[in-house]
Amino acid sequence: MYEVNDKIAVVSGASRGIGEASARALDAAGARVVLTGRTVSDLERVAADLKNDPVILESDLSPPRAGTELGERILDAVGPVDILVNNAGIPMRRTPDVLTEEDFNLVFSINVRSLLMLTLALGPGMAERGGGSIINISSIASLRGPVGRVAYAGTKGAVDAMTRALAADWGSEGIRVNAICPGLIATAIWADDRNNVPGLSERMADRIALKRWGFGDDVADVVLFFASDASRYMTGEVVAVDGGLARVGAPQRLQE
Numbered sequence: 001m002y003e004v005n006d007k008i009a010v011v012s013g014a015s016r017g018i019g020e021a022s023a024r025a026l027d028a029a030g031a032r033v034v035l036t037g038r039t040v041s042d043l044e045r046v047a048a049d050l051k052n053d054p055v056i057l058e059s060d061l062s063p064p065r066a067g068t069e070l071g072e073r074i075l076d077a078v079g080p081v082d083i084l085v086n087n088a089g090i091p092m093r094r095t096p097d098v099l100t101e102e103d104f105n106l107v108f109s110i111n112v113r114s115l116l117m118l119t120l121a122l123g124p125g126m127a128e129r130g131g132g133s134i135i136n137i138s139s140i141a142s143l144r145g146p147v148g149r150v151a152y153a154g155t156k157g158a159v160d161a162m163t164r165a166l167a168a169d170w171g172s173e174g175i176r177v178n179a180i181c182p183g184l185i186a187t188a189i190w191a192d193d194r195n196n197v198p199g200l201s202e203r204m205a206d207r208i209a210l211k212r213w214g215f216g217d218d219v220a221d222v223v224l225f226f227a228s229d230a231s232r233y234m235t236g237e238v239v240a241v242d243g244g245l246a247r248v249g250a251p252q253r254l255q256e
Contacts, residue, residue, distance in 0.1 A: 001221075002228035005030030008081040009227065010074055012061070012118065013088030015042035017187035018137060021216030022085050022223045027052050029224055031083065034074055061088050062106060067114030071121020080125025083227045086115045086159075087137040092152040104151050111155035116162055123170060131174025135226045136163050137219075138179045138238065140246040156181070160238045167236030176235040178226045183242025185214045209244025 009026045013019040014035035020042075023033045027050040034055045035043045047054040055077050059070045074081065089111045094103050119134060126132030141149055142156035163179040170177065184204055205212050219241050225231050240246045 001029065002224045002230050003029050004083065004224070004227050007031045007083055007227070008034070008078055009083035009085065010034045010036065010081050010122065011085040011087060012036045012059070012070075012115075014046060015039045018182060018185060018216050018219045018223075019085070019087040020046050021220035022087060023054075024049065025217070025220040025224045026083065026085075026227060027054065029228070031227070032078070034078055034081070036070060036074075037088065059088075061110045061114035061118075064109075065117070066109075067117030067119075068121050070114075071118050074122065075125060080129050081122055082126065082129060082132045084119060084122055084126075084132070084134045085137065085223055085227075086119065086135065088115070089137065089155070093148050094151060095148045096150055099151055107151050107155055108158075111152075112158045112162075115159065119166065123166075123173075123175060126175050127170070127173035131176070133227050133231070134166070134175065134177045135223050136177070136179040138163075138181045140181045140183045140240055140242050142238075143181055143240060143246040163238060164236045171235055176226070176231070178231070178234060178236070179238045180219060180222055180226070181238060181240045181242065181246070182219050183214055183240065183245040184208065185216065185219060187216060207245060207250050208242070209248040209250045211250075212243060214241065214243060 009031040011019050011023045014023045015037035023035055027033050032052045036057045036059045037043050038060050040058050043056045047056055057073055092107045136159050138159045139156040141153040142160045146153055160179055163177050167177040222241050
């Protein structure tokens with residue numbers, strides 16, 4: 001498929017879901033992967049299957065300066081990098097009547113502030129190496145008007161806007177910046193509902209043009225595309241990987 005041989009890639013939130021799948025795809029394509037996240041045991045589980053001398057860095061991205069400090073630790077561990085997958089983030093369901101300033105600060109600190117500060121810490125090194133690829137994991141919440149997710153949707157709208165702005169700032173340095181908006185992906189955050197709410201999986205799949213949920217590999221393959229030279233003339237793009245959920249109609253299944 002796509003190759004990223006001898007590249008150094010960073011994947012934040014690499015302990016499960018899209019981050020885990022992305023780390024595995026990048027490693028299989030030849031990259032040395034730096035895995036970051038809060039749960040070391042899960043990072044070790046992922047790293048155990050990787051073949052290109054992976055590096056594990058524990059990190060909580062909620063405190064002030066966490067993104068900057070993680071960037072410094074990455075540079076100390078492996079030097080400048082070629083690929084950054086900004087996957088770390090938290091979901092948040094809060095209707096406007098219960099959303100608090102503390103909720104807002106938490107979701108923006110991780111999904112926006114630390115994402116940007118980590119990127120700014122690693123960007124100059126990419127420029128020194130002649131360029132690189134930054135892939136921000138956004139959400140179709142930035143493309144639609146999701147009920148009960150006003151703060152979360154705001155963070156992903158910010159990610160999309162920062163993607164375009166950084167693409168403009170850094171294009172002359174050979175750094176490409178793109179974003180992926182996953183739709184309904186069958187990761188751990190949906191596991192309880194999928195397993196315990198009768199008919200939920202089928203009802204939600206019926207809203208999707210392709211009539212199925214996505215999986216981590218569906219997103220990881222697009223991450224690998226953006227990381228590789230196959231996307232060498234693409235920057236500032238925000239791409240939905242959602243089976244058509246955000247922009248395509250989904251007629252109901254015909255009854256037999």
